[in-house]
Amino acid sequence: MAHRLTVIGTGYLGATHAACMADLGFEVLGLDVDEEKVARLSAGDLPFYEPGLEPLLRRGLASGRLRFTSSYAEAAEFGDVHFLCVGTPQKAGEYAADLSYVNGAVDALAPLLRRPCLLVGKSTVPVGTAERLAGTLARLAPAGGDAVLAWNPEFLREGFAVQDTLHPDRIVAGLPAEQGAAEHAEKVLREVYATMLAAGVPFITADYPTSELVKVSANAFLATKISFINAMAEVCEAAHADVTKLSEALSYDDRIGGRFLGPGLGFGGGCLPKDIRAFMARAGELGADQALTFLREVDEINIRRRIRMVDLARQQLGGSFIGRTVGVLGAAFKPDSDDVRDSPALDVAASIRAQGGKVTVYDPQAMRNARRAQPSLDFADSTLSAVRGAHVVLLLTEWKVFREMDPGDLAEVVAERSILDGRNALDPELWRAAGWNYRALGRP
Numbered sequence: 001m002a003h004r005l006t007v008i009g010t011g012y013l014g015a016t017h018a019a020c021m022a023d024l025g026f027e028v029l030g031l032d033v034d035e036e037k038v039a040r041l042s043a044g045d046l047p048f049y050e051p052g053l054e055p056l057l058r059r060g061l062a063s064g065r066l067r068f069t070s071s072y073a074e075a076a077e078f079g080d081v082h083f084l085c086v087g088t089p090q091k092a093g094e095y096a097a098d099l100s101y102v103n104g105a106v107d108a109l110a111p112l113l114r115r116p117c118l119l120v121g122k123s124t125v126p127v128g129t130a131e132r133l134a135g136t137l138a139r140l141a142p143a144g145g146d147a148v149l150a151w152n153p154e155f156l157r158e159g160f161a162v163q164d165t166l167h168p169d170r171i172v173a174g175l176p177a178e179q180g181a182a183e184h185a186e187k188v189l190r191e192v193y194a195t196m197l198a199a200g201v202p203f204i205t206a207d208y209p210t211s212e213l214v215k216v217s218a219n220a221f222l223a224t225k226i227s228f229i230n231a232m233a234e235v236c237e238a239a240h241a242d243v244t245k246l247s248e249a250l251s252y253d254d255r256i257g258g259r260f261l262g263p264g265l266g267f268g269g270g271c272l273p274k275d276i277r278a279f280m281a282r283a284g285e286l287g288a289d290q291a292l293t294f295l296r297e298v299d300e301i302n303i304r305r306r307i308r309m310v311d312l313a314r315q316q317l318g319g320s321f322i323g324r325t326v327g328v329l330g331a332a333f334k335p336d337s338d339d340v341r342d343s344p345a346l347d348v349a350a351s352i353r354a355q356g357g358k359v360t361v362y363d364p365q366a367m368r369n370a371r372r373a374q375p376s377l378d379f380a381d382s383t384l385s386a387v388r389g390a391h392v393v394l395l396l397t398e399w400k401v402f403r404e405m406d407p408g409d410l411a412e413v414v415a416e417r418s419i420l421d422g423r424n425a426l427d428p429e430l431w432r433a434a435g436w437n438y439r440a441l442g443r444p
């Protein structure tokens with residue numbers, strides 16, 4: 001009989017995982033402590049923006065295979081496999097990850113686990129967490145040794161979450177040390193991911209710590225690649241060179257590759273920034289801090305891009321933001337997402353506002369989250385209303401609608417034809433030909 005799955009924590013990761021697994025034919029019960037989220041998901045109303053996910057959610061609900069609850073007792077009774085997908089944000093005022101949600105979820109679930117089951121961690125956690133949680137499970141679960149823990153980190157990207165879940169690059173399974181438990185966990189995971197394995201997706205088994213480290217080192221590598229090209233952008237600015245040409249030329253070298261080599265305002269979001277910081281904190285606890293001191297530089301290069309953007313805007317306005325109007329295009333941390341966690345765009349907008357500028361922001365999907373995160377900013381409901389009367393326009397998130405803007409349309413409403421392209425997303429020649437003063441990070 002097919003395994004019955006639960007997904008604990010139905011945010012960006014969990015809701016996607018739940019809907020995709022239901023679409024693959026499993027019976028899935030999603031659990032969240034946020035009652036409003038449970039109600040919205042149960043009504044087929046996705047609480048966040050993710051392309052292609054809502055139809056899957058609705059299909060799952062209509063089929064009867066997908067349901068949501070806030071009852072741990074119901075989840076424990078229902079599930080053969082429990083996927084742990086709760087958040088692991090940065091602790092306030094520290095680099096380390098806040099594990100209170102992960103601990104809280106396991107503490108709530110474990111005492112209710114009476115029958116054989118597999119608990120599968122997907123949240124991104126500091127190395128050593130799985131081993132500790134396996135101890136919690138052994139101590140609290142009435143099922144005893146029949147409740148087994150595996151660690152199965154997730155690599156999906158927001159904006160491509162459905163595609164990445166159904167067609168992952170690889171599946172990593174962190175297994176317990178005890179052979180019988182490891183064999184059982186691997187067998188169950190292979191059954192759960194049978195569709196992906198049949199399509200040839202690599203399946204890598206490892207011990208707990210290796211599986212946890214695969215995840216954080218992947219994000220550390222991606223962050224490093226972005227900061228590398230942004231460091232080159234800084235040098236290009238000093239040397240009057242063009243980082244976009246540099247990046248293109250590098251990309252043809254297969255050993256380097258062009259992905260994640262996009263220079264601009266740098267990385268944000270609920271993952272890369274907090275994951276590299278948590279990684280540094282954990283390495284410090286392990287006495288391996290020297291190995292990761294370069295990540296501090298990666299973080300600093302990244303933050304410097306935001307400061308540089310604000311400086312460039314101030315320069316463009318003749319040295320001060322006071323009494324000047326700034327139109328900001330983009331609030332999400334990247335296009336095709338409504339996520340504003342550690343968003344470079346919102347950070348820049350808020351900083352200009354704090355320095356006396358009148359800032360109006362527009363984003364195609366992130367307005368609700370942006371308003372909540374930065375209530376002191378002004379918001380508009382379209383590109384043209386955001387830039388109306390602007391002395392400078394800042395493109396900070398490269399949504400398709402912004403990449404395809406007509407310089408002529410904007411010229412009719414702005415106070416000055418001045419644009420800063422924070423994502424190297426526009427064609428400078430096109431904008432300059434239309435009479436705009438076009439400037440970008442890392443290019444003349």
Ligand SMILES: NC(=O)C1=CN([C@@H]2O[C@H](COP(=O)(O)OP(=O)(O)OC[C@H]3O[C@@H](n4cnc5c(N)ncnc54)[C@H](O)[C@@H]3O)[C@@H](O)[C@H]2O)C=CC1
Pocket residue numbers: 008009010011012013014031032033034037085086087088101104105122123124125154155156157158270271
């Ligand atoms: N967002 C992404 O693209 C990816 C996220 N991850 C990792 O997945 C984890 C979750 O991330 P997101 O989904 O982005 O976070 P999120 O904040 O969108 O979702 C977390 C959910 O967990 C719920 N929750 C908190 N405590 C709970 C508890 N005790 N029981 C049940 N539910 C509880 C929250 O109400 C929330 O709905 C993090 O560790 C993150 O690093 C990994 C890969 C991709």
Ligand SMILES: O=C(O)[C@H]1O[C@H](OP(=O)(O)OP(=O)(O)OC[C@H]2O[C@@H](n3ccc(=O)[nH]c3=O)[C@H](O)[C@@H]2O)[C@H](O)[C@@H](O)[C@@H]1O
Pocket residue numbers: 124154155156157158159219222226259260261262263264265266267268269270271272333334335
């Ligand atoms: O652990 C996670 O949660 C996820 O974090 C990232 O995914 P995500 O945060 O959705 O977004 P990315 O596409 O990685 O972009 C991150 C940031 O880097 C920026 N970026 C990306 C690429 C690039 O070339 N340049 C650049 O500045 C984006 O604008 C964005 O702010 C990873 O790509 C996923 O594999 C991982 O699962």
